[in-house]
Every structure is written in structure tokens, then in C-alpha cells.
Amino acid sequence: MSHLCSKLNPLRGASQKSFMKKIFHLADTHIGYSAYRKLDEVTGLNQREVDTYDAFKQFVDYALKKKPDAILHAGDLFDSVRPTNRAISFVLGQLIRLSEAGIPFVVISGNHETPRLQETGSVFSLFEHIPDVHVVYKRKYELVELGDLIIHALPHCDDIEGEKKKMVLCNNGFNIALLHACVLGAGLPAFMMGEFNEQVVNIDDLSCFDYLALGHFHGCTRVRTNAYYAGSTERFSFNEVNDNKGFLEVKLSGNSENEVIFHPLRTREMVDLEPIVCSNLDEREIKRAIKRCIQECNPQNKVVRLKVLDIPMHVYHSLDFDELKRLTRSAVHFEIKYEFLRDNESFSAEHPAFHSLHTEFERFIHRYTIGAHIDKARLKELGVKYIQEWEKADD
Ligand SMILES: [Mn+2]
Structure with missing residues (x-):
């Protein structure tokens, strides 16, 4: 039994069932994200950037209608440490709408918006003085009390386990932990996003909380009773x-399990098409299959990916790229990933993507031909260790 659970409220249950609190829990809005080349026709802005604004605005519109007792945002409100003035101004406008309606909004800083160096300062400080807006970004645990709602807010920080130990259950009210991290615990799968600065936290000692409002993992997930991403x-x-x-x-009603309802938002359609495998097709069939695939998925306004596997190099070079461009033009993004067969080794012509430093280093070691006397596994282990030390030192 954890120290956290030692202050269990003897009144919970009987006395608290007489009232009910309704909170809205959201996370990972990544405002300011932008991708691909398509521009929104109305605003002339990057379409995907506009999509993140639309999703958040839909949420705020709904909240203004339904008036929850509080809104908890579990981090990565912004996509980056330095969002554009446009992204900041958009968020400011939405938070003021909530503030004017008297709906409390609590947000913690996630790994995307937390600067590596504290001196950089946080964009969240701009929102500090808006009534009913509570921004928690100082790399340490903070308690936000909203009447019966006791919010134990833990932003992205270096010593997340140490900060977590400062959470002590309060006796009168609903105790809610607000966290941005990959959570761990007995019997749980890994909720990693594969980002180099993500934090990991064990939630086994938080089982006495009325609710854990989690952020970071992008799939809406019931992690445990009363713990959700x-x-x-x-x-x-x-x-x-x-x-x-x-x-x-x-x-929240004081019952052992809260009622949790998922509300979908309208989002852009994203499609990952069934890959075309070229091994048993001739040149004409390959070209026909690619064209048919594009037309049948009706790419207009969608984000689409099509993988074309084992395509012979000479067929790839004879594709009519202008025609493919024309067929996919109505999409917000249409990505065709070709994987070739050459010298019995397949390699890919996808656009190069840069992964985390760890992943890149591991791949580099894997590919690199080194003298037989060098132990690759040991080299990898040492390299990863140095990268971690460097990352720590740099903070
Ligand atoms: Mn995150």
C-alpha cells in the first residue's frame, strides 16, 4: 500500500454521492502543427494547421454549450516550444471564450511545449493572468483546487517520479491526477510515442485517486479503472x-468507477491503403493497379498513403508521375511509398524521415560495416548511454 493511499477519505461514498461533478478531459491538441503543402482555401494557411485549430474550436464550442465543472488538458496543447504568433493568438482567443463563460481550464505543459532550457521561458506564462485559466508549466508538481475538484497537476519535468511523490490525497473532494507521460504499471502495455524526450511514470501508487487524466499517448485508451488517455x-x-x-x-460521483463517455470530434479523413505487392504482376498490371487504387479511394480532401512493394526499378522509372500527380491532386496529402527489389535487397524511396537520436544511432550502427573485431552490441550500448548523458547534461 502506498503512502499516497494512507489518507483515504472515510466519508467517500455515502456523503459524496449526493453531488456529482462533470469534467471534460482532453489532451494532445498540438496547436500549431503543420504538415504537407496543401493550403486551406479560405485562410490560405497550411491545411493541417487549420485542422488542429478546427478540432480545438469544436471542443470549445461544445464545452460552452455543455458547461462542465472544469476542463483538464493533459499536455501538448501546443506542438512546439515556440508556437507562431498565429497559434498563440488562436489559443488565447479560445481560452478567453471559456474564461468569459466561467469554465475553469487547467493545462499542464507536455514534452512538446516544455523548453529544454528553463531560461527559454514557457509560452504558457502568457495565459497566466486569464481568470479561471490555470497553467502548470514550472517543471514541478502543483495543486489546483477548484472547489470539490482537487487537481494534482504534474507537468513534463526531469524528475517526474520524484515530483509525483508530492501528491497527497486531500480529504474533501475528488482527487484527480493530471499527467503527461508514458505510464507504466503492473499488467500494463507500454504507452510510448517513441519521442526522445518522453517521460515514463509508474501509476501503481495512484490507484486511490478518483481519476487519472493522462496525456501523451495519442490513442484514446482506458488504461485502468478511472485512468484514461x-x-x-x-x-x-x-x-x-x-x-x-x-x-x-x-x-465523478464518488462511486468506485466513474462514468466516462467518449465524444468524437470531426477530423480529417486519413487512409492507409492496402499495399500493392508487385511480385506477381507485370508492368502493365502494376501501373493499372496503382491507378485503380488511387481512383477507388476517392482521395479528395483526405490524407492518404499507398505502399507499392517490390516494384522493379525499370517499372518505377517508366511510371507517368505527372499523371499520378494529377490523380492525387485533390488530396490534402497523397503519399506513395515505393519499395524496390534490387540486388536481392529491398530499399525504400520514401521521403527521408528523421527519427529520435536513439533510433537513428541504432540504425546507423546496424548498417555500418565495422571491422570484425568490434562488438556492435557493446558499441550501441555505449553510444546510447552517452546520448542519454548528453541529453541530461544539456538540460
Ligand atoms: Mn507528448
Whole structure:
């Protein structure tokens, strides 16, 4: 039994069932994200940037109608440490709408918006003076009390386990932990996003909280009874293609399990098409299959990926790229990934993507031909260790 659970409220249950609190839990809105080349026709801005604004505005519109007792944003409100003036101004406008309606809004800083160097300062400080807006970004645990709602807010920070130990249950009210991290615990899968600065926290000692409002993992997930990732409000990679995107409504009543309702938001359609495998097709069939695939998926306004596997090099070079461009033009983004067969080794012509420093280093070591006397595994281990030390020192 954890120290956290030692202050369990003897009154919980009987006395608290007489009232109910409703919170909206959202996370990972990544405002300011932009991708691909398509521009929004109305505003002339990057279409995907506009999509993140739309999702958040839909949420705020809904909240103004339904008036929850509080809104908890579990981090990565912004996509970056230095959002554009436009992104900041957009968020400011939406927070003022909530503030004017008297709806409390609590947000913690996630790994995307927390600067590596404290001196950089946080964009969140701009919102500090808006009534009913509570921004928690100082790399340490803070308690936000909203009447019966006791919010234990833990932003992205270096010593997340140490800061977590400062959470002590309060006796009168609903105790809610607000966290941005990959959570760990007995019997839980890993909720990693594969980002180099993500934090990991064990939630086994938080089981006495009335609710854990989690952010960072982009799929809306019931982690445990009363512990949920709200998920992101838009799809930010093809890994999220099958996710429903939205936010959670949580009804706290003092019962052992809260009622949690998922509310979907309208988001851009993202499609990962069934790959075309070229091994048993001739040149004409390959070209026909690619064309048919594009037309049948009706790419207009969608973000689409099509993988073309084992395509012979000479067929690739004879593709009519102008025609493919014309067929896919109505999409917000249409990505065709070709994987070739050459010298019995397949390699890919996807646009180069830069992964985390760890991943890049591991791949580099894997590919690199070194003298037989050098132990690759040992080299990898040492390299990863140095990268970690460097990252720590740099903070
Ligand atoms: Mn995150």
C-alpha cells in the first residue's frame, strides 16, 4: 500500500454521492502543427494547421454549450516550444471564450511545449493572468483546487517520479491526477510515442485517486479503472489512422468507477491503403493497379498513403508521375511509398524521415560495416548511454 493511499477519505461514498461533478478531459491538441503543402482555401494557411485549430474550436464550442465543472488538458496543447504568433493568438482567443463563460481550464505543459532550457521561458506564462485559466508549466508538481475538484497537476519535468511523490490525497473532494507521460504499471502495455524526450511514470501508487487524466499517448485508451488517455484531437501520423479522435466526459460521483463517455470530434479523413505487392504482376498490371487504387479511394480532401512493394526499378522509372500527380491532386496529402527489389535487397524511396537520436544511432550502427573485431552490441550500448548523458547534461 502506498503512502499516497494512507489518507483515504472515510466519508467517500455515502456523503459524496449526493453531488456529482462533470469534467471534460482532453489532451494532445498540438496547436500549431503543420504538415504537407496543401493550403486551406479560405485562410490560405497550411491545411493541417487549420485542422488542429478546427478540432480545438469544436471542443470549445461544445464545452460552452455543455458547461462542465472544469476542463483538464493533459499536455501538448501546443506542438512546439515556440508556437507562431498565429497559434498563440488562436489559443488565447479560445481560452478567453471559456474564461468569459466561467469554465475553469487547467493545462499542464507536455514534452512538446516544455523548453529544454528553463531560461527559454514557457509560452504558457502568457495565459497566466486569464481568470479561471490555470497553467502548470514550472517543471514541478502543483495543486489546483477548484472547489470539490482537487487537481494534482504534474507537468513534463526531469524528475517526474520524484515530483509525483508530492501528491497527497486531500480529504474533501475528488482527487484527480493530471499527467503527461508514458505510464507504466503492473499488467500494463507500454504507452510510448517513441519521442526522445518522453517521460515514463509508474501509476501503481495512484490507484486511490478518483481519476487519472493522462496525456501523451495519442490513442484514446482506458488504461485502468478511472485512468484514461484522452488521446489527441487530430491524427498526427499514419500510426493513428484507425483511432477515433475526440475527448472524454468524466462524471465523478464518488462511486468506485466513474462514468466516462467518449465524444468524437470531426477530423480529417486519413487512409492507409492496402499495399500493392508487385511480385506477381507485370508492368502493365502494376501501373493499372496503382491507378485503380488511387481512383477507388476517392482521395479528395483526405490524407492518404499507398505502399507499392517490390516494384522493379525499370517499372518505377517508366511510371507517368505527372499523371499520378494529377490523380492525387485533390488530396490534402497523397503519399506513395515505393519499395524496390534490387540486388536481392529491398530499399525504400520514401521521403527521408528523421527519427529520435536513439533510433537513428541504432540504425546507423546496424548498417555500418565495422571491422570484425568490434562488438556492435557493446558499441550501441555505449553510444546510447552517452546520448542519454548528453541529453541530461544539456538540460
Ligand atoms: Mn507528448
